[in-house]
Amino acid sequence: MLEELIETILPSIISILELMGIFVVCYSALHAFWEYLQTVFLHRSFDFKVELANGLATSLEFKMAAEILKTVLVRELTELWVLGAVIVLRALLSLLIHIELRAEQSHSGEPSAH
Numbered sequence: 001m002l003e004e005l006i007e008t009i010l011p012s013i014i015s016i017l018e019l020m021g022i023f024v025v026c027y028s029a030l031h032a033f034w035e036y037l038q039t040v041f042l043h044r045s046f047d048f049k050v051e052l053a054n055g056l057a058t059s060l061e062f063k064m065a066a067e068i069l070k071t072v073l074v075r076e077l078t079e080l081w082v083l084g085a086v087i088v089l090r091a092l093l094s095l096l097i098h099i100e101l102r103a104e105q106s107h108s109g110e111p112s113a114h
Contacts, residue, residue: 028055
């Protein structure tokens, strides 16, 4: 009974997490682009790269949460290998974004947030 409930509800939760990640990417990209335009045309000072990197890192966290929940639904070992590879790739991508973010913040003189 519990297994059936999980198999019924979990795909919806996974989809919601995926959509949240997509929303964060879209919002961050649009906001960073808006700030970029203001930087170029109005000569304002804004670090839009950090804004975009933060959004991408946050989005990856939502996407990884969805991938972790997908492990509950895995039925075969081959599915687990593919899912594990996706999780590892997203984790590496997240790590690279955090490294780039820290480098950008140290370059601009801002304190890094943990």
